[in-house]
Amino acid sequence: MDVDAPPGFGAPGDPNPPPPSPGSANPNPLEPAAPIGLGASLPPLSPKQGGKDPSIVWQHFIKLAGSDPQNPRSQCKYYKNQYKCYGKKNGTSGMLQHMKVCKKWPFPRDDKQKTLSFQAKREGESGSNVLVVANYSEERIRLALARMIIIDELPFKFVERQGFQEFMKIVEPRFPIPHRTTIARACMKIYSSEVDILRRAFVGQRVCVTTDTWTSIQNLNYMVVTAHFIDGDWTYQKKILNFCPIANHKGDTIGRAVESCLLKWGIDRLFTITADNASSNDVAIDYVKKKTKERDSSILGGEFMHMRCCAHILNLIVQSGLKSIHESIAKVRNAVRYVRASPARFEKFQECVENEKIKAKCLLSLDVPTRWNSTYLMLDCALKFVRAFDRLEEEDGHYKLYFCELDGNGKKPIGPPNYLDWENVKTFVKFLGIFYEATLRFSGSLFVTSNTYFHELISIEDQLQQLCSVDGDPLLKSMAVEMKKKYDKYWGSVDNINLMLFVAIVLDPRYKLKYVKFWFREWYGKDKGDAMSSKVRDALKRLYVERVGQNGASSSSGSGASLSRDSMLSVGNASLSDRIKSYNNKFKQHLADEDSVESKSELDRYLLESSEDPDVEDFDILMWWKMNSSRYRVLSQIARDVLAIPVSTVASESAFSTGGRVLDSFRSSLSPNTVEALICTQNWLKDAKKKRPIKLRECMDNVEDMDGFEIDTGKYMFILFVVYINYLVICSMLTNHFILNGIVEIASVCPMPMEEDPSTVVLDDDE
Template structure:
């Protein structure tokens, strides 16, 4: 119970827990102390670790790393292993969650190497990392230290996998920095509604008057996470009529925005943009439709309970086609400019095949639903002739060398 519910060890010494146990089990007089519970939890940890180490023995695993800095300015790294057991079941297990001195590549590489040694892992197929320069050094360190070990495939040529979800995040975030006024207006309207219980109550009354049956509530986004901006716009768009009625029912709503009306630039201008009008809501609907493609692709890329390597190429093609179609549409200049910026960044991250891991394409070829013909068709459709030939040559070469 303590582990599942993430309760502190002192929970067993609380008066409420003791009363509860006296009711459900009167015969249990001596409830263990926090120290006894801590010892039991550690014994369980040792037992589970031994079982996992036994399960990993001889397995070829794929590793993923995640790093971040806490509010206390402490650096953390999480290392996760993905492997298929003898019954062909995919498993995901966190191997290490630890403090690291810094986020330098060699520091992280040493931490990963020590973890591999501790778990007895010798066969690593890939290491998936965020698209950061420090992670290039991490991969170089691991490749240098482990490329000659028994069971290594082609001296770790395919070790480095750049996280597709992180690359999508970079593509969208860089483009949303040039934030459109319409998004700011919606953000300010949502911020106003959520700023106090009384304002939220008035807004809920507007929702009822307009007969909106949506059970969700408007949410404010986080500046550093574009997916939260998508969810904010997607949620707010459903309450368009309620926001329009709020202009009539709450006089403070309009006056809040008018306070900054004379400011032509700077931070204050963004704070007082609004409220959104009909044109703004039309733009928001277009934004939501466009961002939904990236949001759904990110969810599919981020799946950990099923294999995702074989869906990479298909998702890449779908996104590339969607961006190209948006660029060609001249009826919305903002969307066209946004799509053009994303297309340039798309080419930057995925246009250079030297930075692509051919195992992701090999996985598509080995998928019986797609095979090499599927790849040939879409490569011929989406790439220039010379570029397409270059990619197909790399894929076939990788297949041949892996087979040999």
């Protein structure tokens, strides 16, 4: 085993003796007349024909003469230790280890010697490089390696791969490459230490939770629990607490698993649980509500604990309107399917794009019909190539014939799209774009989302009302009517919505209660609107009263009572005139206090004070509350609780990036405890600055120009397949299902030049 020379053992610039020149010879091989440091620049050795270069150990060991040729031995030049050195059996590992601990090593070495180096800035950081002091530490390197394994989702056997080992020989030859079991233990050590840190963070912390369940293709049930909270520095935190197999998707089973997770982490103040609309989740949350109420660990008795996933409701609303698909959408889909069916057709289409001088970065993509968001993206992208499709119809005779041929069902595909169809598609794109953007905002997991719900509700309500009342395309109107029915079922009444979503907009200093009251009056009239806004204010007031009671006393009245008693004691021995004068002063102060808003509670003062400008760009609501927490000591604590509420369970799903990446061929071979440790620790260790919301539009726009690829047909279609799979994968984050029929459809057309089948476990949602 060849090992390169590490720095610090006779390397250039070190105080080690220089190596002997190539022509010098040592008459006594056991006497280190001209020693060679382990890190020195070695003299050139005459290479053996067809063999490897001699290991560096032979600069410090000699082969003993007279030893058995079948079992040769070597001896250290300095400490006289002997080692077996038969290449096929023993190698040089033992001698290398001895060189590190040799007591008579003649060259100075000090692993504690510190070095200065400039640490490069991370992406997105400002300022100059930082000067850091570092020293060699085997333990620190091992833990850093384990962190890399966790964060980058690498298998444990990565440390045994040739490329990594050769890399480490150059970077730090002194570091002994650990075995994969050693690195696995290091990963579990990091998990344990991070658990302790996070458990301490939960002490006295109110927490909101999202939970979701899946069924794998191996019929294994899994559940994930994610905690959401705003820490003491007013930073939004999302931490995966649990990823474990469960027996089934029954409500009691899920409820017990959630309760077990909360007890394990010592979370005794649970605010909300966000889940989708499955009936089993209703049972599960009722179970958790009952248990937390018994332990007095819920807020307001768990009245507002159940938070229904807004992204899931939005998906149900849109799907209800797309059941009877519009003919224009079907025509565009067939046109896109024709273009994407073969490389020759795609190349012809690209020629039409060039001839029409269309400058669009997006890649024409086929949708998954059961995913409305993919349909929106397909239509939005196709609109950029309308002129190219028209030219294709003029120049490609096969394009017209495609719509005259019978498909597998004996029917002709409808199409191609005409001018009226493209106009209809423009209307659809504008219509679906509202829901698409709302879904993306609901699905945010790195920022506050609870205060955005009310705005999305207003926008969706307004658009549906317009489409239902405007006479035009009867099919478009019927779609809007169906969607309005579903909308009214879930969001048509305040009684069907968790009031904390309205409290969140009240706690937004740009809007407050006046904004909610205004829109309630617009929707329901003055009397009903005022009654609804009173419900919202009452819910906020009850939160305030409960928090004041937990803090011991109101911040606005306690100090005043104490001063009054002190004043009474101070005037006890004063003269009559002085006492009367003192009483008059107190009466004047009483009148001033009575007319001042300072006498009111924090809640009243907050609602009476003027709002911030709602048109301010990049308004940071958490920073505002952080800066004003000294003025609103109690209300700011309530804001930390309410603003931390996630309105969607997508935060749980997005932690896995894709359904198939959670349990790939590596992780599916691990024990459930190890899988949970890796997934949770990766979520905790990833730098929050590196986490970015997934922007599907950018992912599609940044695909490289296919014209620059000079590859054969098989590889060309394989790249298209990979791009399409990535598209489906990202779309899968917006809802719970990873639709396989889209993959099967494109895979039947695209040959994949793969050497082996990377078996993965694809997780599907259980409805």
